[in-house]
Amino acid sequence: MPLVSISNVDMRYGGPQGTLAVSGLDMAIERGEFVAVVGPSGCGKSTLMKLVTGLHIPQAGVVTVAGDRVTKPVSIVGMAFQNPTMLPWRTTLDNILLPLEIVERHRHRLRANKKEYVAKAEALLETVGLKGFGDKFPWQLSGGMQQRANLCRALIHEPELLMLDEPFGALDAFTREELWCVIRDLHASQDVTIVLVTHDLRESVFLADTVYVMSARPGRVVAEHRVPFARPRDLSIMYEPAFNEMVQKLHGEIATARAVA
Numbered sequence: 001m002p003l004v005s006i007s008n009v010d011m012r013y014g015g016p017q018g019t020l021a022v023s024g025l026d027m028a029i030e031r032g033e034f035v036a037v038v039g040p041s042g043c044g045k046s047t048l049m050k051l052v053t054g055l056h057i058p059q060a061g062v063v064t065v066a067g068d069r070v071t072k073p074v075s076i077v078g079m080a081f082q083n084p085t086m087l088p089w090r091t092t093l094d095n096i097l098l099p100l101e102i103v104e105r106h107r108h109r110l111r112a113n114k115k116e117y118v119a120k121a122e123a124l125l126e127t128v129g130l131k132g133f134g135d136k137f138p139w140q141l142s143g144g145m146q147q148r149a150n151l152c153r154a155l156i157h158e159p160e161l162l163m164l165d166e167p168f169g170a171l172d173a174f175t176r177e178e179l180w181c182v183i184r185d186l187h188a189s190q191d192v193t194i195v196l197v198t199h200d201l202r203e204s205v206f207l208a209d210t211v212y213v214m215s216a217r218p219g220r221v222v223a224e225h226r227v228p229f230a231r232p233r234d235l236s237i238m239y240e241p242a243f244n245e246m247v248q249k250l251h252g253e254i255a256t257a258r259a260v261a
């Protein structure tokens, strides 16, 4: 059974006459898979994220996560967005622990095993290359470092599913590539399923096992590609012709999706 299943989903904003954001959306995401979702602007990529995390409930069709129909926010999911939104008055470590303080189920465990969770946050910081930065405040970190810490915060409760909505969009090209490697390594080491929404086609091909292409609004899946490159992948793969051919193919499909809109 797939970890995430989206079957024939319609999502409309603003009542019966409102904007139909996605229509007839189908997707099946296996445990451990790394999925990237690309498509023209406004095609419903963020809507898809909100449907899977239970922030929106569709008017038609069914979304299931780990076999359960999604009817409310899903607890086995971690999320990271373009802007890290760390709380400036808390240290990086305390920002990472924040979800555990907020979610009732974790709160007791955090109180009982604070040391264990601090050690876990520190281990995550080390994994993303921020060893020793836990006591710094977010405003003392660069944008790339904040996004690394943000990833730790999304992973602190050991989610089965990590949803990333344009997490690297605000970063410069070099920092972005560094973070691709961080995500690649997290996926390899953390036993987590990842769904990444992105406008960056190279990012999608470098990171994903499967790339879904969505149509213009109302969004639905118009193409699904298996990425054939073996793991672990090195950034140098981006200079290989087969990599660039795949990026160009995706580019062409999105241009077509935009044109038929």
Ligand SMILES: Nc1ncnc2c1ncn2[C@@H]1O[C@H](COP(=O)(O)OP(=O)(O)OP(=O)(O)O)[C@@H](O)[C@H]1O
Binding pocket: 013, 014, 019, 020, 021, 040, 041, 042, 043, 044, 045, 046, 047, 048, 217
């Ligand atoms: N709360 C809302 N009320 C009305 N319309 C909305 C709402 N949220 C999104 N939409 C519309 O639904 C469509 C899909 O939005 P969504 O944010 O999912 O697209 P997206 O693919 O993530 O966009 P982008 O690529 O620009 O980030 C868009 O046309 C948007 O204008």
